[in-house]
Amino acid sequence: MLRIILLAVALCLGPIAGAAQQTVDQPSSTIAVEDSAERDAAIAVRIRNILAELEGYEDVTVAVTSGIVTLRGTTVDQALAERLTGLVARVENVVAIENEVRQTTDVVEQLDPAVERFLDRFRQFVTYLPLALVALTAFVLVVSLGFVIARMKRPWDRLAPNPFIADLYRQVVRLAFVIAGLVVALDILNASALLSTILGAAGIVGLAIGFAVRDTVENFIASIMLSIRQPFRPNDTVEIEGDIGKVIRLTSRATILLSFDGNHIRIPNATVFKSRIVNYSRNDERRFVVDLGVAYDTDLVEAQALALETVRNLPFVLKAPAPSVWIEALGDSAVTLRVAAWIAQRETSHPAARGEAYRLCLAAMNAAGIEMPGPTYTIIGAPASAPQQAASPAPAPRQPAKAPQNQDLEAQDVGVQAEDELDEMISQERQEQADHDLLSSAAPEE
Template sequence: MVRYLLVCCLLCWAAAASAQVSETQPSGAISVEDSAAQDAAIATRIRGILEELDGYQDVTVTVSNGIVTLRGTTIDTAKAAELNDLVGRVEAVVAIENNVVETTDVVERLNPAVDRFMARINQTVAYLPLAMVALTAFLMVVLLGLLIARFKQPWDRLAPNAFIANIYRTLVRLAFVVGGLVIALDILGAAALLSTILGAAGIIGLAIGFAVKDTVENFIASIMLSIRQPFRPNDTIEIGGDTGKVIRLTSRATILLSFDGNHIRIPNATVFKSRIVNFTRNNERRFTFTLGVAYGTDLAKARDLAITTLADLPFVLKEPAADVIIQDLGDSTVGLFVAAWIAQHETSFGRARGEAIRVLLQTFDQAGIEMPEPTYRLLTSSADQSSDAKPTKPIIAPPMGGQTVAPEQDRQLEKIIAQEREELEDGDLLAKGGQEE
């Protein structure tokens, strides 16, 4: 088995060697006649060809019986290898003895590099006037774009806010820079280079985009929020469980002022993807609470009395009308769910709800409608001893639909927001009109 493998390897090596020889040596029939004149003609022809080519000045040629012998040095090995192909094309060449080697002389190796360097300098000097024209054209186009981008109109009119207007201006500058580059490269006759530059810029931009993904996401969210305008300055909103009044929308975050006076900075990417509850957008707002009446109460009478009492309040809207619903059955009371609407831009939400509770309690008391307190039995260690504990006032459920703010506190928060917006008005992306999408 090993013997067969060795034979196969030898055959493959022989085939490769013969192929190499056939590639580097002349092929075809060899003439029977020999002539010194023919050898001299071959040598003269080869010397003439080498004199016209660079890098073969130190190569000598001798021909005997059609066999060409090459001796001498070249500046690199590739030049020496090319001689076989070149000489093999000369008619009547039988074989080639290539003894040309790569030179190690420093001067000879540096001379071509110096020549190439000088040629490039001369070419650069020759191109300087054309390059100056191309540069001038590029600068003129870029300056024109900068001048157009500096105008307030039509960018301020087209954009909903200053942030979007600045984006329009940046796009205009970028378009003029690319246009100037195209014109300059076209003047230089290198317009094909533009695709390479743009391709490289695209790859770099993609890599940077992946590296600063969160920043890019935040920036895009800022653009979308500034266009949609889901809230206005001083609106009371809730974002992901954070509730407060809107101070401003910046290019990176939405800033709220909580009812405790704390700043809440929420990244715009989070704001854009979160559920936003705006308690201020609509003028009509509903307040709710629950009152408990005794089980023996005429529930229809209590319900009608509550609706009439709410309707008579001056701050309660006629449309949508107030309503009272028998909601649930407690341990000692029947729960009445009370709901009424106010114009919150004209009436304080917290004060309206508190006044409605006060008036209803007073009305029920005057009408003799019992509102019993919950009764609790406390068992001590002795089974026959017990005591009853009663709260002094009826329990009223907390409001639904947002946090209640006292009127004075609300005005104080609005004053703080107005001061902060006045200090940094330029950093706000919210339109003064604040129209929702």
């Protein structure tokens, strides 16, 4: 009984599935009972006329028998062959379609469409060329106007605090006019929609370049900030990251110092901007310090008064701020007195003043009979079990060296002649490379 039911179901579903398969890309209209040769000829003529108006079907032939359309031939594209079935199915009175059209393998026929497309594009380019030339001319005129305005000195040099910032203004003006020229050209070409694409691509490229040259960008920004802030001036004595020297110039990449040994020190501006800067030249008054070591049995009050009086009487020492002296430390063999005094460093050499203070304080201590002992060393002998060595006389204790009695107690010249020579070297170099300096004496001090 079960077999009879399954057989009946199969017989019912078989025609339905076959009909579904036959209806794929086939006409779905009813089939007429009468067969007409005239109707077949009319169908064939209609299909041929349609294919004649379409490109790519020149080698396709059409045959119609009892409403069944048979298509044979070749096309340059398989997609064109597959479109035929759907196209012919729309023709009235077509019963079925046999599509035997295949893609051609002839190289010449395959290349002909590509050559035709190239020729079409070339003709479009030639037709479009006058308008493109007009757009290019407009772009060049706008950009040229921007470069002329940027080349002018008066507005930008007056607005900017230094030449470096003025050049930045000029670069911004050039970039603005380039973008404006691009907008005008694209508008003439009726392609303004491309502007957002171009700007987006430029932003992505700029971001990638920014990550790639991050240190360079950081250094460039630091150069802008330093040129605006001006934390030092030419010839200023500064200390940056442990390097001490006189400022020669500030460039767009580095700060150039001249050490007191005559060496050039180049420090990247990013380092300078983030570092602790000690400017010794900003204030004219500068303090120097002298350390003196006296014996433990010395009258410290007398020694301090003598050192203070000696330093106070130096002609290059300022009265205000007044000199001072104090006990700095208790050493192994001496008590350290520290004497501090102030000078006007634009008239007095700091190293020379400090050295002259040392010399005269030593002479004053020697004249007053105040002992200034040197380091004392204790030598530990061999253990008791060691063999006895031949007795030898103990060496006499070393006497501390004393300063000569006939020293010149007059202060020597401590002018700034040595530093003047360094300043002359710096001035000469700045004149040779004046265009590369961002420091300006007219800029506000930080």
